[in-house]
Amino acid sequence: MVTKWKRGALVSATRLNGLLILPALVALWYERGRARSIWHIVGMALVPLGLLLFMFLSWRWSGDPLAPAKGVWGRHAGFFLMPLWEYLRQPGIIALPWNFILVNFLAALLAFAAIYLLMRQQQRALALYVALMVLLPLSTSTLISMARYMSVCFPIFIALGAAGRSTRVDIMIKVIFIALLSLMTALFAARFTMALT
Numbered sequence: 054m055v056t057k058w059k060r061g062a063l064v065s066a067t068r069l070n071g072l073l074i075l076p077a078l079v080a081l082w083y084e085r086g087r088a089r090s091i092w093h094i095v096g097m098a099l100v101p102l103g104l105l106l107f108m109f110l111s112w113r114w115s116g117d118p119l120a121p122a123k124g125v126w127g128r129h130a131g132f133f134l135m136p137l138w139e140y141l142r143q144p145g146i147i148a149l150p151w152n153f154i155l156v157n158f159l160a161a162l163l164a165f166a167a168i169y170l171l172m173r174q175q176q177r178a179l180a181l182y183v184a185l186m187v188l189l190p191l192s193t194s195t196l197i198s199m200a201r202y203m204s205v206c207f208p209i210f211i212a213l214g215a216a217g218r219s220t221r222v223d224i225m226i227k228v229i230f231i232a233l234l235s236l237m238t239a240l241f242a243a244r245f246t247m248a249l250t
Contacts, residue, residue: 070186070202075100077182084178131194137161140196153240156233157199161187164203167212174215179208 078097108118140146140158147155164187171180186206190199203209217223 070189070205072101072104073182073185073189076185077178080181081178130192133188133191135194136191136196152195152197153200154196156237157196160200160203161191161196164206164209167206167209170212170216171208174212176208176211179211182206183208183212 075097078100082093082097112118137158140154147153164183168180168183168187171177171183183206186202187199190197190202213226217226
């Protein structure tokens, strides 16, 4: 049983966001209620080990366990709605260097829509994971990389799949995603660096 939870340690070792899977796993464990064995608790305790190992290696190589998190892209803590409000105040600014603001703004809105859809489907643990995944980057007072964060937030795609049961919604999702893929591919081919964010 513990082997299944080792994946959580791998997730937290790859990115800080991976640690956000832990509250969702705890919520899922609590919701199911029937699997309250010591091995589930031990398994969940393994999730932070990946991040702790990464911090240890960072300390060994640089002398600072938090070195990768310092001084990244001018981020600082702030109220999570401020980046969205700042964009709405100046919606004509579509992109800045390394920040395709419009796409990042839409990715944040998609995450909030997915939270709503997942809550309607009684998928509270998945909704919690999406909420944490969107609130963490938004709390850094910028929209930079929001689309990148949301592209790996798997419950969003579960919510889109459920919404796509309707043929009309399914066609809309396909058209929007194909158009965005075409746009980003064209920007990448034209060597616009903002296409990489």
